[in-house]
Amino acid sequence: LIGIGSPPASHSLAMSPKMLVAGLSVASAALVPQPSFHSTAQASRASPKMGLLDTIKTAFGGGKQDFLEADPYWDQSNIPVNTYKNKAPFTGKIVSVKRIVGPEATGETCNIVISHEGKMPYWEGQSYGVIPPGINPKNGKPNSVRLYSIASSRYGDDMTGTTTTLCVRRATYWCPELKAEDPAKKGVCSNYLCDAKPGDEVKLTGPSGKVMLIPEQNPNVDLIMVATGTGIAPYRSFIRRLFVEKTPFGEVYKGLAWLFLGVANSDALLYDDEWQSVLKSHPNNFRVDYALSREQTNKNGGKMYIQDKVAEYSDEVFNRMDNGAHMYFCGLKGMMPGITEMLEGVCKEKGLVWEDKLGEWKKNGQWHVEVYQ
Incomplete structure (x- = not known):
């Protein structure tokens, strides 16, 4: 599922919703209100002091951005889903495409910013569909939609x-016989996006998905986020909402956001400058651990994969989950067996049955999985 533009220069330069008051009337003209969300007008009348949502509303000319925050902000009952579908997609435009990995990375990953004109509102943890142009040579039909987690x-x-921002790895195939990349087997959509130029049109569907949402009703919740490669995308959206943009939830959040990211080497790290900035600004609420398979070794002397890195903190991860944390998995499906086996081992040490414990976490909505082959 994962897509798997330039990121902000620094945390200090990122704007907050409170800074939207000036100079945005032109941008707001294209926005479309979503009536399914509660209006902030009632909150405005109830309190003589202008709050954050009212500030946003005023900045955008009378509520044109009400859809950005529900009222109350944690209410997920009317989250936008499938505003645009395959048969009638929205036509967005590429704003920027920027390579975000170093020269020694195993492949190319791009940060791609797309304009949706405010007509495709989404929430953190959701995905957009992209329909690449052209015909599928295998069936003679138009290319099908590909889903990308929003970053x-x-x-x-x-x-x-x-x-919106997508994090996309260019999919290529190295032919051992030709000793070169085989263009016939390259990823259609990822190459289309990574080759796009500002102003190019792109057909979008969605937003879709409710599996990866943040439980914002609990400002003390711990979020354990596990990713391989471009599976980092939804977590970037989480972290920006929590620590960068001064949103309603971010202003009250007191829990721990703990990021685990697995990639091949240091050059393949994604958005590391942003994580380091958040570590400095929120040292008590954010942690990050990397698994670099070609640079680090696990406790047995083998390559350090993401499941090995999480296992180093097995007791702490389990205890936080047992105390109500939410755990998210996004990226390659292959990481799951090692992590579940690790947690099962902790269960056995505590005299617990893993299947029962996992069932409890799933029932409580603490277990969020969005992985791919």
């Missing part, structure tokens, strides 16, 4: 509520 908060990296 920006609902406000977009530019904080206008009119863009």
